[in-house]
Amino acid sequence: MTNKELADLIFPDITKTVADYEALYPERDLSENAKVTRYAPSPTGFMHIGNFLAAIIDYVIAKNSGGVFFLRNEDTDQAREVEGAVEYIRHVLEHYKLNPDEYEYKDTLEQKGSYGPYIQSKRKEIYHAFIKHLIIEGKAYPCFMTQEEMDAAREAQTKDKRRIGIYGKYAKYRYISNEEAAERINNGEKYTIRLRSEGDFNRKFKFNDLANGEMEFPENDIDIPIMKSSNLLPTYHFAHLVDDHLMRTTHVVRGQEWMSSVPIHYELFKTFGFKMPKYVHIPLILKKDGDKVRKISKRLDPEARMTYYEEKGYPIYAVIEAIMTIANSNYEAWREGHPDADFTEFEFSPKKMSKSGALFDLDKLDNISKNYLSRLKAGEVFDLLDTYTKEYDKDFNEIINKYKEYTINVLNIEREQKKPRKDYASLSEIKNGIWYMYNELFTNVEYNFDTKFSNEDIKEILNTYFNDYYNESDDKDTWFNKMKEMAEKLGYCTNMKEYKENPDNYKGSIAEVSNVIRIAVTSKDQSPDLYEILKLLGKERVLNRIKNI
């Protein structure tokens, strides 16, 4: 029985050949430098920050070179597929504006690009054509090993201190005749298709990774499964070969955990005589756990999930900047020289990427975010806050929209100046900074005045100030001077230097006096500029609040 007859028995309906597909998906017509990258997640859960790192590097590489960034849904493991995962991946990509040039969505049937299908489960017959070709060439074979047989092989190998895997004499079905294979298939036995590896473990080959430089690996000699018996879909390795070749991917960006599969991919590409894409194996994002360091985990670390940043309301700009800093540490220096440039203008350099894993610094994110938010106009902050609270705090959203102009004014306190305040690292922090500006929220408040003041002191300060000095229409200088006059009249020190030198000579200082007013009006002992707050609150509201003291 010939290989061809066996191949026809396994794939009777496959008539297209590898050459047919080569013709169907020709080389892309792009300029010489243009790079083709892909984000290829498997829909098995919510997006991890490591995946996001990969996606953003893919995006920058493609956009910076005038190339193509496409999305491929790697859904060959249907048992692990999680409902809604694809939608969420799409959502994240859209949220951060990393929109792929080519994509395909199963549920909405939206699709773009001529190298599809972009969903692996819809590419079954393409894979089968490639596998059929291998069987005809004698480079792949059906394997009928049961789980028990494989466990036994592993056990024996462990015992004999040999390498684990189905290779050489352990590849039991590599040597059976086509007749025997056909008979087993006709008897309905389950089988997987394995590569008939021609590699030699004692031979090494050189491999150049764009991020890690030149490396040496032993050749692969394992008869890896290329098609699963369960759903007849290919394994990752084989799908990678077929898809990235046919979709004409030039750069594969993936996590470092894939490094050890390089020998397999090397052999696969060599077997077909295809040119390998370039690889960028990116570092893992780590997390400090006590004094141990480990891979950041979606289960243990909330910040490992991309939902974290959205729920907290970090601006997309800040998240991208922080991630880019991890991708290339010279990014920050570049940003300094190009403050207004889009991040895709940055020329990403795989070589400059860290080889060991990196801890993701949330403090750094906060810093970037604070700077960014502080540079925005109050109206822009309002819009971000509006979008954010619509999703995460409906009550607050209603309030800020009811008093929109007022809210913008509140957000504008000490903003449009050379050195604006940097109060907020995320949108979720804003409410905590301005809630007291709304009567709706200013209920059941507690006042914690400085314990050095008696109730009489407090009453005296408030009565004196609001009866004799307070005038809503005063300008800032007048207001400031009146505060001083009042404090002096009541026996408080108005010169802080002097007060610090001899605190015992005075009842207290102007700072403490003004904080009594601050607390009376806002209930907080820290706030932005008190003059601005009194002005925005307005006389009626201020006097009403004083009554409650």
Added chain:
RNA sequence: GGCCCGUUGGUGAAGUGGUUGAACACACAUGCCUUUCACGCAUGCAUUCACGAGUUCAAAUCUCGUACGGGUCACCA
């Protein structure tokens, strides 16, 4: 255990044989400024590049060894 990768401060890191007193940014600390807080400014923060040996006039930078850390060895991606 086999194979592969890595190890510069609290964090991200620059640096690939001699202007390095080991950049820069974040964090932290102190001080100044200041009517609070924040901002801003100033200063401090690795006598040393995991450890040991070697090469060299000269090593964080080259070589070897040790230790430690990580990845991977599925019909999961």
